[in-house]
Amino acid sequence: MASLQGSFSAISAIRSSFxxxxxxxxxxxSFIRLPKCDRRSSGDRRNRRKMACRAMIQQAVQGGSPxxxxxxxxxxxxxxxxxxxxxxxxxxxxxVTGKTTDMQxxxxxxxxxxxxxLNPTPRPTTSPxxxxxxNFEWFGSGSPGIFAARxxxxxxxxxxxxxxxxxxLLKDGYAKVTAHLKLLNSIxxxxxxxxxxxxxxxxxxxxxYVEGILESPTVVEETIPQQLKGAYSQxxxxxxxxxxxxxxxxxxxxxxxLSGTFQRLFMISYLDEEILIIxxxxxxxxxxxxxxxxxxxMAETNPDYxx
Numbered sequence: 001m002a003s004l005q006g007s008f009s010a011i012s013a014i015r016s017s018f019x020x021x022x023x024x025x026x027x028x029x030s031f032i033r034l035p036k037c038d039r040r041s042s043g044d045r046r047n048r049r050k051m052a053c054r055a056m057i058q059q060a061v062q063g064g065s066p067x068x069x070x071x072x073x074x075x076x077x078x079x080x081x082x083x084x085x086x087x088x089x090x091x092x093x094x095x096v097t098g099k100t101t102d103m104q105x106x107x108x109x110x111x112x113x114x115x116x117x118l119n120p121t122p123r124p125t126t127s128p129x130x131x132x133x134x135n136f137e138w139f140g141s142g143s144p145g146i147f148a149a150r151x152x153x154x155x156x157x158x159x160x161x162x163x164x165x166x167x168x169l170l171k172d173g174y175a176k177v178t179a180h181l182k183l184l185n186s187i188x189x190x191x192x193x194x195x196x197x198x199x200x201x202x203x204x205x206x207x208x209y210v211e212g213i214l215e216s217p218t219v220v221e222e223t224i225p226q227q228l229k230g231a232y233s234q235x236x237x238x239x240x241x242x243x244x245x246x247x248x249x250x251x252x253x254x255x256x257x258l259s260g261t262f263q264r265l266f267m268i269s270y271l272d273e274e275i276l277i278i279x280x281x282x283x284x285x286x287x288x289x290x291x292x293x294x295x296x297x298m299a300e301t302n303p304d305y306x307x
Contacts (some may be wrong), residue, residue: 081111082112085104085111086137089101093164095138095139112287115275119269121272123202125201125202125205126199129272131171132169133292134291135166139286139287163179164182166178175197178192178193179191187218188218189215189216189218192212194211195207196210204265206264207265209258210258211255214254266278266280266281269285275287
């Protein structure tokens with residue numbers, strides 16, 4: 001996961017500024033040390049989080065309240081603590097294959113509730129931060145993520161099929177969950193679940209399934225075992241000899257209409273520019289992290305926006 005270690009110098013400078021200008025107003029205020037993170041994360045994600053950290057700290061300092069600054073530091077610390085807990089639990093692969101232990105699950109859930117109480121967005125369903133592309137980090141038994149995972153692992157052993165990652169695109173009242181599949185380490189495909197989402201309240205939303213699409217698989221020829229390359233060439237030749245309408249249907253993937261078959265209610269318990277937490281009617285949490293970079297207009301949005 002991403003690291004905040006690079007922003008410690010900025011935090012130290014801010015502390016010095018507070019000490020020299022209003023040392024008396026800081027009496028009794030304790031500063032929270034952020035946990036150290038894995039240095040092996042990608043440079044882009046690290047820089048994005050570093051910039052976000054600095055922006056949030058600057059916003060807190062401009063408010064002129066030491067209590068606001070301390071609360072913001074507590075929230076940043078809780079975010080990093082949760083992301084580290086995901087890594088300690090084995091990450092996405094351990095979650096979808098059922099390898100996470102009860103101790104790891106309770107640890108993650110404890111950190112989720114700790115972050116939720118610091119939610120900076122009072123009306124998340126109408127927040128500009130909600131739309132965008134998100135990556136699933138944690139999900140429960142009632143989510144579309146576990147639905148897709150069950151379809152895969154009930155039909156294929158883990159040595160043959162792998163769910164590598166899942167992401168969510170939320171835009172203009174529609175959501176698209178994409179499960180990235182890999183078969184035999186050589187065949188890649190996507191299962192796309194399209195849903196329609198509607199606002200039910202400041203924190204509550206409704207999701208209705210619309211369509212499921214199993215995309216036509218893509219074969220990575222370099223990874224095909226030598227003993228299977230002959231069979232692959234024959235299959236490829238057979239497909240190319242199919243009539244054009246059938247070949248086009250195969251290329252467009254398998255579509256399954258789902259309208260009117262399933263819907264669910266959920267609430268957004270935490271939202272900021274990087275993390276989204278939702279809970280279903282059973283209270284089971286799903287945690288997502290943003291994949292795209294928030295626009296500058298989002299970053300400058302007043303937290304007291306109108307719903």
